[in-house]
Amino acid sequence: MRFVLLGAGVSGLSLVTLTGQAGVPSGLPFPALVPIAAIAGVAAWYAHRSWWPLAAVAAVAYAGLVLWPPVIVASYYAGLRLDRSRGIAAYLAGSLVVCVTSALVGAWRGGLPELMTATLGNALFMAAGAIGLPLVLGLWTRARRETAAERAARLEREQVMRAEQARAQERARIAREMHDVVAHRVSLIVLHAGALEVRTADDETARAAAMIGGIGREALSNLRDVLGVLRSPPRDAVPDGGPTGGAATGAPPASPRDEAAYRPPPTLGDLDRLLDQSRALGIAVTRHDEGDPRAVGAAVERTAYRVVQEALTNVHKHAGDASTDVRIRYGAGELEVEVRNAASGAPGEELPGAGWGLVGLRERVELLGGTLRTCAQDGGGFLVSARIPA
Incomplete structure (x- = not known):
């Protein structure tokens, strides 16, 4: 207008x-x-x-x-x-x-x-009024606009830097809390399990103590990996399963701690070891593989592993020694993971938990475009079923 x-x-x-x-x-x-x-x-x-x-x-x-x-x-x-x-x-x-x-x-x-x-005087006056002053005004207006744009860009950069600094401080705070609280408690569990293994005269108790110590040491290793990720500088986000940070450019990790942060997470190849740990705790776990096993994405394998892990954890908490079936089904374009436990007369230990396991698991599955279904069975027991596009 x-x-x-x-x-x-x-x-x-x-x-x-x-x-x-x-x-x-x-x-x-x-x-x-x-x-x-x-x-x-x-x-x-x-x-x-x-x-x-x-x-x-x-x-x-x-x-x-x-x-x-x-x-x-x-x-x-x-x-x-x-x-x-x-x-x-x-x-x-x-x-x-x-x-x-x-x-x-x-x-x-x-x-x-x-x-x-x-005439010279009038010509100069006309040139100054019609050409010189408007030209100077245009230059001044452009300079003001450029200054305002630079100021806005600088403020935006400063805002981004403040946000990055706040995120880094929060990551460092979370890492400190996890190290001071969780790592300390798990270390005590490992130490007590080792002492029990050495002092007990009962072979079965010694084996149980050794298994508890092994699980605790694995938990400490995983916790150390998580702490390394939290304390490392934020990197550009990439799709799950792709290279990140220095790995994307071929640069080696800066330290052993950084190298631990990039240790590959568990996949379906580690599933049998997870099932053996549950069997050692007295749960009869049976694995069924259906369809033609084939290679799927790393993110899909990790999510499938986490589905089984969370479902078995809930069996330990709430179903005691209930027998459990783990079914891995390779379908056309999708991977289905199903964990079904039977009813058990022996109650679980009701171990304390954060209460967000299934919520986080559902988010993890839906991020890959899949669906998670959890429901109680008619004859007792519980079902956790995930369908993940592969």
């Missing part, structure tokens, strides 16, 4: 100038003045898209008729858009040619046109 108003203003002011009420009279009949003013207005309206038509109209109109309104607008856009060195220099050179031409035409016409354009 403002460009329409600009064009209308230039057109009206040009018409007033051409009739001699705000400038040099053109000497042309009024019907000829209207299209000249209209052309100047249209060129001014179009200047926000292309500046050159307005510059051409302004040059011709000023040289022949001393029509100054288009020159003012053209000079402003020149300062706003042209390159500060070569562009502005070229525009000033062109303006000098136009002013000289206007002076020659004014001397030829004589009278008021000669007085306004061919």
